[in-house]
Amino acid sequence: MKKILIIAYLILQYATAFAGNTDTLIVNTNQSQLLTSRYFNELNDHDGTLTIQQVLNSNDFYTSKTLLPTLKFSKSTIWLKVVLKNNTDESIIPISVTASVIDALDLYYIDKTDKKITHISIDQLQSNFLLQKITSIQYPILPGTVNTIYLRVKSNASTIIPLRIYSVSAFLENRTIENIIMGAIAGILLVMGLYNLMLFSIVGDRSYLYYVFYILFLGLSQSLLRGYGGILFTNKAILNNYVIPIIRVCFGFSLLLFVGEFLHLKKRLKHWYKYYLCLYGLYTLLLLAILFGFVVAAYNLITITISLTAVSLLIIGVYLYVKGFKPAKFFMLGWGLFLVSILISVARNKGLIIYNDFTANIIPYSSVAELVLFSAALADKINFYRGQKIQLQNFAITVAKENERLTTEQNILLENKVKERTNELIVTNKNLSVTIEDLKNTQKKLIDTEKMASLGQLTAGVAHEINNPINFVSSNVNPLRLDFDELFLLLDSYDAALSNPGHPRFLEVLNDYKEKVDPIFIKDEITTLLNGIEEGARRTAEIVKSLRTFSSTDDLVLKTLDIDKAIYANLLILRSTIPYYIQITPLLDTIEPLNCYPGKINQMLINLISNSVYAIKAKQTHENESILIVTKDEPEYIYIEITDTGTGMTDETKQRMFEPFFTTKDVGEGTGLGLSIVFGIIEKHHGSIEVVSELGKGTKITVQLPKNLV
Known part of the structure; x- marks a missing residue:
């Protein structure tokens, strides 16, 4: 029975060894090799409590299902078992981790000379200053020998661990190239930062200042992620648990500030801007979570928040560009590129796509392209404002x-x-x-x-206003002439057929031509063309009449006018233009006849009442619509108040409402001279006008006229 148990144990050991069988990782001269599942077995240490002795005796190593070593859970530890052969002439094999946030990387191996377990950690300083900036271990192994090493990796973030095994020459060459690339990127970031800081000092636009902060935190975030934080921070726990996540949060804040100022979101998003502020709230929660020590939750929320921010900003950029805000074009392109790189980076860290040199460096590469496009967007913004200024x-x-x-x-x-x-x-x-x-x-x-x-x-405005209705007439004349020519030919055919009743050939010609020209269609087309000409002539006459009224040379003779009777008379004239759903209510005080220019006063009343009617008709829905006309008799002045429930006006419209040719009506509905004429009439009578209006709630206009005009 004892022999049977021994045999069963040996079979189990053999099966376990066969299930975890991996290839020997051979390191050749001038070669680097990414540590993939082909070369390692993996052991999960969720609590991080296993000792090296327990690991050496453990039979729980298994083949990884992911290509690269992966920390699937936050705040976890894994052990990697690797059989390594040094096929170089050097007695050192460098092992490094790039573009990943890890808290600890330890290497254990059994020295073949004294059979003792040796431990090497990344916390041990390197002799070379350049090598201190990266997460690496220098593993001593004699040329031509094979040994089994155990790597312990710990991190608060769930991510893949890109471990790379080098020969010494390949390691130094790789570090040199990476330092040159990162130096070039840092130089680009520095130049862009200084350039935009200079533009901020010249232009004063806060977009450039926020853009400098954005560049600063972007550069710091990428540098720290690639291990360059070891220059300033020797304590890796502080670096990984506080510095790196706080820099990422500051990057998010600077991004939101830059986009908000550059795209004028507070003005252009209007009611949706409060949802944009929620992104600030998310980053504030992240900052609080980091400061209070919830590092694991913070790393998970950082990925979610950055992805949500990226998608939200891309949607905002597309929306504003569609709405006609041209500076959003370069932002949309740049941020779209950066969003793709973020998604690739997240998918790479989750093991969803292959890890290679391109995906490992997708963020810094796309960042440079994004910064170039953002700079182009800021330059385009300058050109945009410069063009507007030049036009003005x-x-x-x-x-x-x-x-x-x-x-x-x-x-x-x-x-x-x-x-x-x-x-x-x-x-x-x-x-x-x-x-x-x-x-x-x-x-x-x-x-x-x-x-x-x-x-x-007003010359420029008149030319534009009168050109459109004239086109109604000029564009319809030629088609009308052609229609009349065809009718005249048809009449000639009728005349020929009537003059030759005994010749059916003329009648056949008549019928053929009648079918060809279709008199009914010609009739309808003539009617349509005449209507167009009539409409153009009407609109032209309306513009000319308005201009003539504005420049009218009435007799400068003062006459008495009963204001109350004038109001009723004008309401009677306008009655046919007032819809049924508008209630007109005159509340008129008893006022003695006023010494004034009656024609001008009547013109003023008609314009003000007509504007109130139009403002109500312009509303989408109508309910309890009214116009209240009140007159008041004071010792030295009379007051005329016209209050409507129309669309109301914005502050900008109120500031420009008395400018000649300024109108909020559609093309063809007004010339923009009415209120300008009203203002001139009131000035002529040495009076004043006051306007109180709120968008969506209506308008109240008060006219003050002196009684003692002489």
Whole structure:
């Protein structure tokens, strides 16, 4: 029975050894080899309590299902068993970990000379200053010998562990190349940081300052991840548990600040901006978790938060670009590239894609490309604002030149008029009454001329406004002419058929031509074209009428006007344009007839009431709509208040509402002269106007007119 148990034990040992069978990792000169599952067996140490003696005696080693060693759980430890052969001329085999956050890397082996267990840790300082910046172990093994080593890896983050075995020459060459690449990337980051800091000092735009912070924390994050933090931090626990995660959180904050300022999210996202602020909240929770020692949870949340931030910012960039914000184009491209690199990095760390030189360095490579695109975005933003400024300057120069031209022409005209009138006075001094009448006419023309000078500022707007309706007429004339030509030919065919009743050939020609031209279609087309011409003529007449009203030269004669009767009369005129769902309520005080210019006052009332009606009609839905007209009689002034439940106005619209040709109506619905004329009428009466309006709630306009106008 005892023999049977011994045989069974040996069979079990053999089966275990066969199940965990791996290849010997042979290191040749000028060669480096990534430690894959082909060369190691793995042992999980979840609590991190196993000793090397327990590991040596353990039969629980197994072949890994992942290509590279992987810490599948946060705050865990794994042991790797590797059979290694030194096939080089050197007695050192460097082993390093790159682009990974680990808390401990220990190497154990049994010295073949004295049979003692030797322990080497990454916490032991290297003799070479350049080698202190990376996570590496120098394993001593004689050339041509084979030995079994045990690697213990511990980390608070769940990630893959890219272990690479080198020959000494390959290690030094690899480190040199990596230092050159990282130095070049650091140089690029430094140049971009200083350049944008200079732009911030010149332009004063906070986008550049936040971009400098973004570059700084991006560079620090990548440098620390690649082991360069050992220069400043000898305590690896502080570096991995506090410094690296805090730098990542600061990177997230700087990114949110830069994007928010560069894309003007507070202004452009409006109601959605509060959801953008939630990203700040997530990074604040991460910072608190790190400071209070919840490092494992913090590393898991960092991956989730950065991925959520990347997707959110890409969606925001695409949304703003679609909405027409052109500076978002380069941001969208740059951040899209960076998002892809983050997703590749996360998938690589989870073992979902192959680990190689490209995927290992995808973040720094894409970061450089992203920074170039972000810099292009900032430069494009400068060009965007510069273009707007140049356009405004050119427009101002054009207006100034046009005003100067008009002023010069008016001065010449005035000088000519004065010369003409002077000559007329010399010639006609015997006829004093005629001379006085001429002087009155001249004075009136001078007043009109001064008013027309102000119209010079409107020249550019008039040309644009009147061009559209004229196109209605000009574009319809040729088709209308063709239709009439076909009708005339059809009439000629009818005439020929009637003149030759005995010749059926003429009738056949008539029928063939009638089917060819389709008189019903021609009739409909003529009607449509005439309607278009009529619409263009109507809109042109409306613009011309508005301009004529604005520059009208009414008689400068004061007359009395009953304000209450004038309001009722204007409401009667406008009654057909007021929809049924608008309730007009006049609350009129008893006011004595006012000394004023009646035509102007009526024009003012019509414009103000019409604007209130339009503001209500512009709403999407209508409920309890009303216009309240109130007059008040005070000792020295009268007040006219018009309150509506329309769409209301923004602060920007209120500031520009009295500018000539400024309108919020659609093209073809208004010329933008109405309120400008109203303002001129009130000024002419030495009165004042006050506007109180809130977007979505309506508008109240109060007009104050003096009683003692003389």
